[in-house]
Amino acid sequence: MNVSGIASLLEDEGIIKDGLPLKMLVRITASQRKIKFGVYKLSPSQNLVQIFRIIKEGRSGNFSVTIPPGYNIRQIASLLEREGIILGKERFIKLTSDANFISELSINAKKLEGYLFPETYCFEPETDEKRVIEIMVGELKKRVLDCKKYDEQLKFIGLNMNEVLTLASLIEKETGLPEERPLISAVFHNRLKEGMPLESCSTVIYALGERFDGNLKREDLHIPSEYNTYLHKGLPPSPICNPGIKSIEGALYPASVDYLFFVSKGNGTHKFSSDLQEHRENVIRYQIEPNRR
Numbered sequence: 001m002n003v004s005g006i007a008s009l010l011e012d013e014g015i016i017k018d019g020l021p022l023k024m025l026v027r028i029t030a031s032q033r034k035i036k037f038g039v040y041k042l043s044p045s046q047n048l049v050q051i052f053r054i055i056k057e058g059r060s061g062n063f064s065v066t067i068p069p070g071y072n073i074r075q076i077a078s079l080l081e082r083e084g085i086i087l088g089k090e091r092f093i094k095l096t097s098d099a100n101f102i103s104e105l106s107i108n109a110k111k112l113e114g115y116l117f118p119e120t121y122c123f124e125p126e127t128d129e130k131r132v133i134e135i136m137v138g139e140l141k142k143r144v145l146d147c148k149k150y151d152e153q154l155k156f157i158g159l160n161m162n163e164v165l166t167l168a169s170l171i172e173k174e175t176g177l178p179e180e181r182p183l184i185s186a187v188f189h190n191r192l193k194e195g196m197p198l199e200s201c202s203t204v205i206y207a208l209g210e211r212f213d214g215n216l217k218r219e220d221l222h223i224p225s226e227y228n229t230y231l232h233k234g235l236p237p238s239p240i241c242n243p244g245i246k247s248i249e250g251a252l253y254p255a256s257v258d259y260l261f262f263v264s265k266g267n268g269t270h271k272f273s274s275d276l277q278e279h280r281e282n283v284i285r286y287q288i289e290p291n292r293r
Contacts, residue, residue, distance in 0.1 A: 003035065006055070015042050016051065025052055039084060039125035062122040067136070069118040069244025070172045072206075076116055076242065085123045085132060092129040101130065105137050114165040114239025115140055144248055153252050157189065168251040169239035173202035174262075175270065181250030183272055187262055189254045196260070198229040206240035266290060 001009070003026045007019030016022060025048065026035070035055050041063070042051055065083045067076055073096050077089035086092055095101050096112040107115055112133065117140035123132060144150070145161055154161065171184050191198055205212050207225035221228070227236045243251075261279035262270040265286045273279045 001037075006035070010042070010051070015044055015046075016048060021048055022052065025049075062124055064120060064122050066120040067116065067118045067242070069247065070241050071118065072241045073111075073113050073116065080132065084125050085127055086129050087126055088129070092132070095129055095133055101133075105134065107137065109162065109238060111238065112137065114169050114242055116242045117143060118242055118244045143245060150252060157252065157254070159251075163235055164248065164251045165243065166235045166237075166239045168243035168248040169241045170198070170200050170202055170236075171250050172241055172243040172247040173205075174200065177269065178246055180270060181247055182253060182255035183257065183259065184262065184270070185250045185254035186257050187259045187272065190258065190260050192234065194260070195233060197231070197233045198235070200229045203227045203229040203236050203240055206236075263287060 003023055004019075007016070007022045010016045010022065011019040036057070038055075040054055042054065046054075063083055063085055065080065065085055067079065071079070073093055074089075077086070077092040080086045080092065081089040096116075097110065099110070102109060102112060105112075109115065116133070116136040119136075119139055121135065121139075123135075144165075150161070154164070157164075159167070167185070167188060170188060171181050174184050175181060188198055188200075201216055204220055204223060204225075204227070205216060207223055207227040208220060212220075221230045224231070226232060227240065229236060257272070258274045259272040261273045261276070261282075263273075263279065263282045263286055265271050271282045271286060273282055
């Protein structure tokens, strides 16, 4: 784009009121050939000289992006591509299951689902996909994996950190309420101790992938997948999303309760119970009866 085009674009976007002074400034300083192409963060609050210096010196602005807890790899890749952080989401997705790259990161997993820490990051536009992943995994290492304060608790609950991340991913998908995370965690911990299947609908949804249409059906609970915790006891093979720190700590520190069941009350909260009969009554009350009305 030439200087006239740049001036017109900035004028159309409301960054500058009139493009003529910018064109004159470029002509006076003989800088037309020195303006650098790139992606820039500009604001109407900046004066003409400030804007001119930015595009002349090629000082691209860093982009801030927030990765929400509970996003899976595909959702993260789409968000990063949409925000202009990475060029291609498919390369990003492919790298997260590249055995050699994962080994370079010193992560003992087949894929990086669960290892991309949800946080607000600042990246340069069109950052290399490898570098983005390295930064996100590095944040998880700093905040969780290499954090010695969790060592004693890991021994107490009898899980390793990879298993904690998997459990945390289930908790992340089951509830968004901070006060419920330790309770959901307790249900799963108790079921693991009792040798009961976890029966988490979120794992079935993950197993369905793009086939999930937003409505989980009874027949879906029989889908033959190692992620189907209705059919298989224990934790699924790996995380089903990338959990936030609150869900990770929820997995590490379950509430001291004997709950084995929970059912959605239809308002974002859950009803917890310790025996099957009470759970069945809760299902009728909160799931079946409201659908009859």
